[in-house]
Amino acid sequence: MLNRILLSSVVTLGLVSAASAGGVERSNRVVAAPAPVQNVRTAPPVQAAPKAATSKASPLCGSLGGTLSHVDADFKGPETSVDDKNYGFGLLCVTTGLLGFSSEVEVAYTKWIDESEAYNLMGSPREQDTKVTSTEITLKAFQPITNKLSFYVKGGFVRGDIKQRNFLVGMLDSTIKESDTAPILGLGLDYKVMEKTSLRLEHNDMSFKKNSRKADIDGLKFTLVRMFN
Numbered sequence: 001m002l003n004r005i006l007l008s009s010v011v012t013l014g015l016v017s018a019a020s021a022g023g024v025e026r027s028n029r030v031v032a033a034p035a036p037v038q039n040v041r042t043a044p045p046v047q048a049a050p051k052a053a054t055s056k057a058s059p060l061c062g063s064l065g066g067t068l069s070h071v072d073a074d075f076k077g078p079e080t081s082v083d084d085k086n087y088g089f090g091l092l093c094v095t096t097g098l099l100g101f102s103s104e105v106e107v108a109y110t111k112w113i114d115e116s117e118a119y120n121l122m123g124s125p126r127e128q129d130t131k132v133t134s135t136e137i138t139l140k141a142f143q144p145i146t147n148k149l150s151f152y153v154k155g156g157f158v159r160g161d162i163k164q165r166n167f168l169v170g171m172l173d174s175t176i177k178e179s180d181t182a183p184i185l186g187l188g189l190d191y192k193v194m195e196k197t198s199l200r201l202e203h204n205d206m207s208f209k210k211n212s213r214k215a216d217i218d219g220l221k222f223t224l225v226r227m228f229n
């Protein structure tokens with residue numbers, strides 16, 4: 001009986017000791033406290049800097065092009081009248097609008113007349129060689145008629161060179177060479193064949209006066225226009 005009481009006491013004491021040890025072990029564990037949440041300042045969203053307003057000035061030449069012409073001209077000089085067919089070529093520049101019209105500037109060289117003509121002077125048969133070339137600077141203003149067809153007028157100045165040689169019975173009698181600057185006026189039609197190619201038909205009129213001599217030239221010019229850009 002005494003042995004049973006002692007054994008029971010020993011077991012009870014062991015259980016109490018184990019429980020106490022477990023409680024102490026649990027109390028010795030340090031539980032880390034959660035870090036306090038700090039207020040995090042968020043940076044404001046980055047806004048795109050406004051683009052500086054840029055104003056691009058319109059170029060003098062929005063487009064460049066070339067022209068190749070066939071001309072049919074009438075020359076009326078002091079002694080003779082000559083009708084001839086020749087050629088011309090030029091460089092044009094499409095500019096900013098002019099008073100609401102599309103416009104362009106052209107610099108062109110034209111060989112109007114290169115012909116010989118026989119005539120009589122006081123009953124004497126003579127022959128005259130006439131050559132007329134010009135370099136012109138003109139401004140054109142266009143008015144559309146349809147999507148492809150436009151009407152235009154042109155005006156400017158032309159520097160003309162006139163050379164005449166007179167022959168009497170096969171002998172050189174005189175040579176006249178004059179240069180003069182005169183206004184040139186014209187009107188025409190432009191038909192757009194493709195985006196950068198068009199055909200033009202225009203009428204031109206100019207009059208040269210030098211040393212009491214006058215020469216009038218009017219002619220038709222059929223032109224192929226090709227834009228480079």
